[in-house]
Amino acid sequence: MAEVEFRQIESDADVLAVARTSSLAYPTGEFYSDATLPKLVKILVDRRKNSDKRLYGLFLKNVAHFEPGQVGAVVIGAKPNPITSEIEHSEVQPSVEPSGGLVAHFLHRDFSVNLFGVERTLGGLAFVGVDLLHKKRGYAKTLVTQWLKLCDNQGQYLAALWPFRPDFYTKMGFGVSSPFYDYTITPSVIPTTRRFAGNLKHKGAASFDVLRHLTVAQISEITECQKRCASATHGMLAVEEQNVSLFNDNGITRVLGFRDSEKVLRGYIAFKFVKVDHVGSDLNVVELIYETTEALYAILQFLRQQDDQVRFIKIKSQDTDFFRLLEDPRGANSSQQHVASSQSVGMMYKVVNIVKLFSEYFIDRDFNGVDLTVLIRVQDTLTPEMNPEIVVSFVKGHATVVKSGSETTVNANETTEATLDIGIAEFSTLVVGAIDLKTLIKYGKAIVVPADKERVVTKAFWSEDLPKNSFHF
Numbered sequence: 001m002a003e004v005e006f007r008q009i010e011s012d013a014d015v016l017a018v019a020r021t022s023s024l025a026y027p028t029g030e031f032y033s034d035a036t037l038p039k040l041v042k043i044l045v046d047r048r049k050n051s052d053k054r055l056y057g058l059f060l061k062n063v064a065h066f067e068p069g070q071v072g073a074v075v076i077g078a079k080p081n082p083i084t085s086e087i088e089h090s091e092v093q094p095s096v097e098p099s100g101g102l103v104a105h106f107l108h109r110d111f112s113v114n115l116f117g118v119e120r121t122l123g124g125l126a127f128v129g130v131d132l133l134h135k136k137r138g139y140a141k142t143l144v145t146q147w148l149k150l151c152d153n154q155g156q157y158l159a160a161l162w163p164f165r166p167d168f169y170t171k172m173g174f175g176v177s178s179p180f181y182d183y184t185i186t187p188s189v190i191p192t193t194r195r196f197a198g199n200l201k202h203k204g205a206a207s208f209d210v211l212r213h214l215t216v217a218q219i220s221e222i223t224e225c226q227k228r229c230a231s232a233t234h235g236m237l238a239v240e241e242q243n244v245s246l247f248n249d250n251g252i253t254r255v256l257g258f259r260d261s262e263k264v265l266r267g268y269i270a271f272k273f274v275k276v277d278h279v280g281s282d283l284n285v286v287e288l289i290y291e292t293t294e295a296l297y298a299i300l301q302f303l304r305q306q307d308d309q310v311r312f313i314k315i316k317s318q319d320t321d322f323f324r325l326l327e328d329p330r331g332a333n334s335s336q337q338h339v340a341s342s343q344s345v346g347m348m349y350k351v352v353n354i355v356k357l358f359s360e361y362f363i364d365r366d367f368n369g370v371d372l373t374v375l376i377r378v379q380d381t382l383t384p385e386m387n388p389e390i391v392v393s394f395v396k397g398h399a400t401v402v403k404s405g406s407e408t409t410v411n412a413n414e415t416t417e418a419t420l421d422i423g424i425a426e427f428s429t430l431v432v433g434a435i436d437l438k439t440l441i442k443y444g445k446a447i448v449v450p451a452d453k454e455r456v457v458t459k460a461f462w463s464e465d466l467p468k469n470s471f472h473f
Contacts, residue, residue, distance in 0.1 A: 001138045002060050004103065006146045009055035015044045016098035018055060018105050018129075025129030050242055052110040055127075056146070058139055060101035104130045104139040106147055109473050110156075112238045114230050115432060116365050116463070122237070123151035123352070125161040126473050141382070144172055148352055148383055157353045157361040158432070162472055166345050172382045174348040175429030177235070178466040181322060181341040183315045187307035189328040190300050194293065210298045214255040214268060216247045221257070221265040229289050235432065235467020243473075246270045246287065253286055256302060258295040267295025269302070276311055285315045287470060300325075318346065318468040347469055349428045354378060354387045357431070358399045366397040367460040374457060375408060375416040380424035387424055391416055394460055418453035422446040433463025 009018055019041045023031045031040040047053045109124030125147055130139050151159045163169045166176060214222060223241050230236040246253055249272075257268040267290030273281040283306055290296045303313055312332050315322070323329040323340040330338050351357050354376070377389040388405040402415060420437075422430070426445045429435050437458040440446040448454045 001142070002062065004058045004139070004142065005061055006056065006058055006142075009044075009057050009105065010048070011099070012096045013099040014057065014102070015041060015048070015055075016096060017100075017102040018057060019044055020098055021102050021105060021131050022127065022129040024132040047107070052240065052243075054108045055105060056108060056143075056150070057102050057105040058143055058146075059099065060103055063101035102131065103134040103137075104128075104143045106143055108147060108150060110154075111160075111473075112230075113160075113469075114232075114234060114236050114238070115158075115467070116234060116362075118364060119231070119238070120158070120361065121154075121156050123147075123154065123156035123159040124473050125159065128164070140168075141172065144169075145383060148350070148386065151352045152356075152386060155356075155360075157351070157356045158349060158428075159352050160347050160349050163345065163348050166348065169348055170425050172350075173380050173387075173424040173428070174350045175425040175427070175434070176345055177347045177349055177429065177432060177434045178318050178468060180316050180318055180344045180346050181320070182344055183317065183322065183341045184312050184332045185315070185326060186332050187304050187310055187313055189326045190304040190313070191325065191327055192297075192301045192304050194297060210258055211256045211302055212259070214257045214265075218257070218265070219244050219247075222246070222255070222268060225257075225265045225268060225291065226289055229291055232291075233468055234463070234465040236469050237471045237473075239471050243471075256299070258290070258298045260292070260294070266291045267299060269299045273310075280309055280311050282312045282314055283310045285313065288315065288317070289470075316344075316470075318466070318470070320466070349432050349434075351378075351424060351428045351431060352383075352386060354427075355390055355401055355404045358390070358392055359401045362399065362431075365399070367394050367399055368462055369397040370394045370456055370460045371396065372453070372456050372460065373402065373415060373417050374453075374460075375419040376427075377419065377421050378424045378427045379422070397460075418457055419449045420446065420457055421449075430461050432467050433461075433465065434467055436463075437461050 009015060019031075019037055023029075023033075023037060023040060030036060044055065047055060105127070106125055106129075107127035109126055111122040111124050112119050113122040114120075125144070128140065128143065130143075148159060151157070160177075161169065161174065163174070170176075219241050222244060223239055227238045230238040246255055253270050253272045255268055255270045257265050260266050269288050270286040272284055272286060274284055275281050283303070288299065290299065306313070329340045331340055333339075371394060373391065373393045375389065375391050378387050380387040389408050390401055390405075391403040391408050393400045393402050422440065423445065426435075426440050430437060430440065430446075437446060437448070438454070441448065441454060441458075448457050
């Protein structure tokens with residue numbers, strides 16, 4: 001791999017280079033053609049104004065061999081510049097040309113996430129792209145490594161991403177979080193009443209009495225409602241106003257909200273209608289947030305009332321028991337196998353710095369009251385220096401790092417009661433509560449020695465709730 005420079009994207013020329021590179025890195029995206037590049041540049045310019053979104057790139061130090069027009073050092077050349085000339089009120093001047101030598105880029109995101117009841121910082125990776133003529137040369141690996149170091153320097157000892165290819169990121173040590181369950185149901189199976197013990201029923205008010213259209217004017221209410229849900233939901237990211245994208249598609253996505261007797265927004269549904277040939281439409285649920293059962297049933301009643309014009313309702317949920325809510329748990333396309341839903345991969349996590357994870361990040365976490373000293377040896381081939389083996393002492397559930405790195409080999413048997421050997425991807429999944437250690441041991445993905453300590457080590461990392469997060473970035 002050629003020598004590269006890693007730097008933040010700040011200049012207009014760098015922004016134009018990212019626009020050109022990313023348009024070809026995502027050939028199936030909406031910005032593939034040159035005609036759409038002005039819109040992409042405007043988006044990238046706006047991102048520079050957002051403090052929690054920062055673009056970074058890898059630039060070749062030697063660009064002498066690049067020819068004008070070559071991808072990565074493309075020279076737009078014409079006057080006016082076709083990338084910038086159509087951007088209304090753009091800060092980028094039409095005379096600016098893209099920087100040469102950009103081979104890869106990514107977007108760093110700063111998030112707050114609820115993990116085990118406490119709001120914690122989280123690094124997010126998005127918008128990863130490699131130049132069309134520089135793929136398969138290790139630039140993506142270098143890019144991710146630089147990003148992890150960036151997270152470490154910012155005190156973000158846990159990082160996350162939505163994978164383009166889960167297998168690619170698994171090899172770099174990212175572990176899959178909770179899956180999504182994709183439901184395709186008919187409106188007729190959605191309940192409109194709540195059932196209680198003794199078969200008593202409670203019917204809520206009609207949806208047209210309690211649901212109201214929400215617009216961009218209510219973004220503050222929407223984010224406040226989402227943040228309250230995030231504060232009560234393990235694994236959920238809090239969304240800031242500037243990151244709400246529900247109203248960015250010219251009204252294709254509609255949003256309805258439920259307010260309680262105090263006029264406080266307690267739930268909302270974002271959805272869009274998708275035309276299906278000559279048989280009508282499907283209703284795709286984009287987002288469903290609710291704080292109370294009352295809000296949930298108001299939304300459910302609305303969905304039930306769409307049976308006159310909707311063929312199927314499609315819902316993506318991380319609720320493992322959502323099918324139990326339905327009057328018929330079978331999916332609309334189910335055959336005699338009674339399939340309720342299909343499953344898809346969700347977000348992926350990686351522990352950035354295992355020492356700081358225990359000594360700082362989870363300093364307030366109760367690891368289920370266990371008393372144990374354990375040697376944890378994680379296998380991390382991408383950034384082994386950031387995740388060395390460590391000795392952790394758990395006292396009444398609170399963790400203290402006793403040793404790390406080469407120190408762990410000194411009198412190890414005298415200071416530890418158990419040893420946990422595990423890959424960094426599996427450990428990252430384990431530490432956020434997306435899987436239990438017992439399952440990892442069963443699948444041969446982790447080993448605890450001696451075997452009679454499996455139960456107590458499993459208990460230390462056990463989580464009552466699976467992490468759930470519906471915010472894509």
